[in-house]
Amino acid sequence: MTDPRTSVITERLSGVSRIIAVSSGKGGVGKSMVASALALSLAKEGSRVGLFDLDFTGPSTHIILGVPANIQPKEDRGIVPPIFEGLEYMSLVYYVGDNPAPLRGTDISNALIELLSITQWGMLDFLVIDMPPGIGDAVLDLVRLVERIEFLIITTPSILAFEVVKKQVALLCELKMPIVGVVENMKLDKAKTVEVASLKLGLKYIGSIPYDPKVEEAIGNPKKLLDTAVGKSMTQIKKSAKNKK
Ligand SMILES: Nc1ncnc2c1ncn2[C@@H]1O[C@H](COP(=O)(O)OP(=O)(O)O)[C@@H](O)[C@H]1O
Numbered sequence: 001m002t003d004p005r006t007s008v009i010t011e012r013l014s015g016v017s018r019i020i021a022v023s024s025g026k027g028g029v030g031k032s033m034v035a036s037a038l039a040l041s042l043a044k045e046g047s048r049v050g051l052f053d054l055d056f057t058g059p060s061t062h063i064i065l066g067v068p069a070n071i072q073p074k075e076d077r078g079i080v081p082p083i084f085e086g087l088e089y090m091s092l093v094y095y096v097g098d099n100p101a102p103l104r105g106t107d108i109s110n111a112l113i114e115l116l117s118i119t120q121w122g123m124l125d126f127l128v129i130d131m132p133p134g135i136g137d138a139v140l141d142l143v144r145l146v147e148r149i150e151f152l153i154i155t156t157p158s159i160l161a162f163e164v165v166k167k168q169v170a171l172l173c174e175l176k177m178p179i180v181g182v183v184e185n186m187k188l189d190k191a192k193t194v195e196v197a198s199l200k201l202g203l204k205y206i207g208s209i210p211y212d213p214k215v216e217e218a219i220g221n222p223k224k225l226l227d228t229a230v231g232k233s234m235t236q237i238k239k240s241a242k243n244k245k
């Protein structure tokens with residue numbers, strides 16, 4: 001039976017052309033960094049973009065972008081995301097962070113679903129979702145409830161990261177979820193291990209992002225972020241993201 005909440009969420013997302021979940025089986029691989037840079041970079045070239053931080057394990061895009069505390073969603077027949085740096089911005093941090101948290105104590109999976117059901121996105125070319133790590137229940141809920149969701153998979157060159165990513169990919173394939181491709185972040189050499197392994201799984205290898213120590217100094221400063229190796233690597237990722245499967 002179809003979950004009745006699916007139709008509510010589908011309606012809420014009806015003005016959004018593409019829904020791209022920046023995802024990884026693994027934590028700490030740069031999902032939030034890539035999601036933030038991708039959203040900023042798409043917006044900068046004129047696309048209408050939303051960024052949705054759904055990482056309940058540690059929402060962090062507000063820190064990466066330096067979203068000031070006085071920028072908050074507004075209530076109007078649901079929740080309207082504020083605009084920041086040209087992005088419609090929404091984060092779970094508004095509900096589970098230090099701020100008044102009406103959903104505190106409720107099941108986290110329900111919190112995610114609730115936020116998806118009440119957020120009023122405008123007409124968007126892209127909604128970039130910063131996903132929680134792993135393939136737990138909450139992620140599976142998102143997969144089930146967000147129709148048209150597509151996955152951009154982030155890994156590091158480490159076999160430890162890629163082995164976990166492989167499990168996630170297997171699950172997504174089993175669920176017949178579209179995968180935009182694989183991005184290898186924090187690359188330090190020219191090894192082809194991840195590229196070869198990605199192609200072997202039948203995935204598009206979008207490219208790599210070099211490790212750049214300047215990323216840390218750019219946290220909280222969107223302009224600086226676009227000037228780091230992460231920002232500069234967005235050209236290829238945007239191209240793949242725009243490529244409709
Ligand atoms: N290309 C990169 N070069 C240097 N540091 C990076 C790069 N990408 C991410 N980082 C850093 O790595 C850490 C993890 O990134 P984050 O985006 O929070 O990962 P995730 O969202 O997957 O947990 C952060 O401290 C971030 O600043």
Ligand SMILES: [Mg+2]
Binds near residue numbers: 031032033055130
């Ligand atoms: Mg993160």
